[in-house]
Amino acid sequence: MDRISELPEDILQRILYFLPQSAAVRTSVLSKSWRHIWCTRSNLSFSQLNSKVNEQEFLTVVDKTLRRYCDQRLCIDEILLCMFSCHELVSLLDKWIPLLATIGVKEFCLFILSKDHFGSAKLHFGQSSPENIPFVRLRVLRLSDVLIKNEISDKILSSCPLLTTVCFHECQGLKTLKFDKKLHKYLTQFAFVKHTAHTVEECSIEIDAPALEIIDVYGSKIRFHGHNSNLKSLSLLNVEICSNSLAAEQSQILHIDAPNITSFEYLGVVIPSISFAPTSGRSNLELYMRDDDVDDAQSWLLRLSKLLHALRKSEIHLDIAQLSRNYVHIQEDIIINGGNNEPVVVEHLQFSIGNLYSFPSVLNGLFCICRPRNITPSWFSHESNSNKETELKKLGQFFRNIEKMRESGNQEIWRDLKDLTLEGFDESRQQWQVLQVTRLSESPLPDFDRFRVRLQWSDRIQDCDSTSRILES
Amino acid sequence: MAAETGTPTTLTLKSNDDELFSVAESAAILSVTIRNMVEDGCAGGVIPLDNVDGKTLASVITYMNGISAIPADEEKKKSYRDKFLSDKDFETLADMVLAANYLNMSCLMDAVSAKIAQVMEKKSVGWVRRKFGIENDYTPEEEAAVKEEHKWTFEGVETDDDN
Numbered sequence: 001m002d003r004i005s006e007l008p009e010d011i012l013q014r015i016l017y018f019l020p021q022s023a024a025v026r027t028s029v030l031s032k033s034w035r036h037i038w039c040t041r042s043n044l045s046f047s048q049l050n051s052k053v054n055e056q057e058f059l060t061v062v063d064k065t066l067r068r069y070c071d072q073r074l075c076i077d078e079i080l081l082c083m084f085s086c087h088e089l090v091s092l093l094d095k096w097i098p099l100l101a102t103i104g105v106k107e108f109c110l111f112i113l114s115k116d117h118f119g120s121a122k123l124h125f126g127q128s129s130p131e132n133i134p135f136v137r138l139r140v141l142r143l144s145d146v147l148i149k150n151e152i153s154d155k156i157l158s159s160c161p162l163l164t165t166v167c168f169h170e171c172q173g174l175k176t177l178k179f180d181k182k183l184h185k186y187l188t189q190f191a192f193v194k195h196t197a198h199t200v201e202e203c204s205i206e207i208d209a210p211a212l213e214i215i216d217v218y219g220s221k222i223r224f225h226g227h228n229s230n231l232k233s234l235s236l237l238n239v240e241i242c243s244n245s246l247a248a249e250q251s252q253i254l255h256i257d258a259p260n261i262t263s264f265e266y267l268g269v270v271i272p273s274i275s276f277a278p279t280s281g282r283s284n285l286e287l288y289m290r291d292d293d294v295d296d297a298q299s300w301l302l303r304l305s306k307l308l309h310a311l312r313k314s315e316i317h318l319d320i321a322q323l324s325r326n327y328v329h330i331q332e333d334i335i336i337n338g339g340n341n342e343p344v345v346v347e348h349l350q351f352s353i354g355n356l357y358s359f360p361s362v363l364n365g366l367f368c369i370c371r372p373r374n375i376t377p378s379w380f381s382h383e384s385n386s387n388k389e390t391e392l393k394k395l396g397q398f399f400r401n402i403e404k405m406r407e408s409g410n411q412e413i414w415r416d417l418k419d420l421t422l423e424g425f426d427e428s429r430q431q432w433q434v435l436q437v438t439r440l441s442e443s444p445l446p447d448f449d450r451f452r453v454r455l456q457w458s459d460r461i462q463d464c465d466s467t468s469r470i471l472e473s
Numbered sequence: 474m475a476a477e478t479g480t481p482t483t484l485t486l487k488s489n490d491d492e493l494f495s496v497a498e499s500a501a502i503l504s505v506t507i508r509n510m511v512e513d514g515c516a517g518g519v520i521p522l523d524n525v526d527g528k529t530l531a532s533v534i535t536y537m538n539g540i541s542a543i544p545a546d547e548e549k550k551k552s553y554r555d556k557f558l559s560d561k562d563f564e565t566l567a568d569m570v571l572a573a574n575y576l577n578m579s580c581l582m583d584a585v586s587a588k589i590a591q592v593m594e595k596k597s598v599g600w601v602r603r604k605f606g607i608e609n610d611y612t613p614e615e616e617a618a619v620k621e622e623h624k625w626t627f628e629g630v631e632t633d634d635d636n
Binding site for chain 2: 001002003004005007008010011014015016017018019020021022023025026027028029030031032034035051052053057058061
């Protein structure tokens with residue numbers, strides 16, 4: 001016999017695992033020994049996409065195959081079903097889904113494709129798909145691009161107590177989502193992402209699930225309750241944080257008991273005030289400075305200082321976008337003395353500049369509260385004809401500005417700076433290279449696409465930072 | 474074990490044609506079969522692998538060393554696997570999949586199985602038979618009957634000229 005037909009059946013089954021149903025079934029024609037191998041494989045994969053089979057035949061084949069598995073009491077671990085929406089779909093799925101539960105399917109992946117070519121219509125959950133999911137033991141639920149009524153989502157969430165992962169990706173129709181500590185004891189991962197949310201008020205999320213380890217939310221209102229001692233990763237992007245306290249509307253206060261957090265990510269217009277302090281890991285902050293913040297840049301910087309201080313034991317990556325066109329006035333003394341906080345080491349500062357005239361003062365304000373090790377400036381360019389030459393010119397200007405600050409700025413800040421260099425990233429060698437600032441205006445222009453300003457601060461800053469890290473660990 | 478002595482432990486593996494190979498324990502334990510032997514304390518002498526020949530074992534060890542040198546980055550591991558398998562003919566792949574099965578190395582097993590599946594997926598029955606040397610023991614009537622039974626699977630597949 002030939003090599004492949006000689007392979008043990010479990011290996012052949014594994015090879016068939018990687019084939020779509022039609023190709024797996026086709027192997028039955030190869031020879032007599034291949035006749036029945038496909039019949040018992042432990043996964044099924046049916047897709048109408050790129051399939052030449054007509055719709056009625058496709059549906060019949062799926063129906064027949066599922067019934068055969070059920071009748072012969074065969075096991076299926078995984079089923080992938082990718083089909084176009086049709087009028088029989090709901091009644092078919094209503095028949096098939098209970099079968100899946102009988103067969104003991106561990107993973108069911110259902111894609112319903114829209115026949116309209118624009119593909120903008122969302123699948124209406126409960127209308128073009130059955131609303132009843134008879135999986136009491138459901139552990140992972142991911143819904144993408146569906147329209148789902150709150151009654152249905154509530155019903156699913158309350159009838160599946162074993163859920164460990166729940167993800168809503170670009171789903172419409174949800175007004176509230178509630179996770180309860182009694183009902184969702186095993187929930188470890190939750191994601192709600194809606195980039196198209198016009199206002200954060202569209203959906204309001206309440207979380208009281210102590211087992212949660214990962215929370216990823218984009219665009220909604222969120223309120224936390226209870227303990228979150230298992231929480232390791234928290235990502236809140238364009239989120240409105242609701243608090244039970246009567247604190248000012250303007251400042252988002254994130255009261256969350258999360259002592260083991262190692263990754264915190266935040267994007268928003270309001271600087272939040274946080275009640276937890278990561279002892280390691282990484283923090284990414286993406287903040288905007290708007291016109292109304294500019295009027296009170298002082299308190300904006302003090303709020304940021306407080307936030308950085310809380311995060312100081314993690315590796316901080318700070319991305320500040322200055323959106324305002326107005327001049328920003330900052331009194332360094334008040335910030336340096338009024339903050340009561342030691343300046344915090346920031347691994348990377350990405351500084352996006354909207355107004356060339358006020359950026360030195362904003363940058364100076366940032367130097368009052370933090371010690372960035374690397375700075376990457378970028379410009380919101382209003383001129384359409386911006387090219388590499390002008391970009392490099394601005395970069396040179398930016399670098400010289402910091403040099404000037406170092407010479408004549410507040411010595412409280414600048415006496416700690418040991419070295420200041422400009423570096424470009426060499427793609428071929430995958431490393432940063434020191435660059436003379438004069439090279440930015442000489443031809444040939446340096447052949448780099450990424451640049452950074454590298455600042456080395458005195459050991460005093462590094463030391464107090466690293467000792468506190470050692471002490472904490 | 475390695476962690477206790479501080480120096481990397483090397484294991485000696487013996488193929489069924491009596492070739493000896495040394496391999497770092499940290500790489501070899503990608504095989505659950507070998508890991509179990511190490512944990513049971515059988516790793517002191519030579520580990521005999523009765524179902525793998527020297528040529529295949531050499532290749533598997535290359536894979537073990539290559540993949541364990543890559544840090545936890547699924548993308549990079551996948552591209553290493555693709556590259557590793559890219560120049561292997563079917564005979565070698567069949568040897569590898571048997572060895573991976575015996576050594577209980579699921580990542581290699583899946584990579585080789587997927588590679589064989591990929592060769593078969595879009596091809597006609599005749600092409601697959603020729604490629605793998607499978608002898609057609611159906612009578613023409615029997616073959617026609619099987620084809621008729623699963624007619625839907627032949628829609629859009631390239632036709633066989635010489636069948």
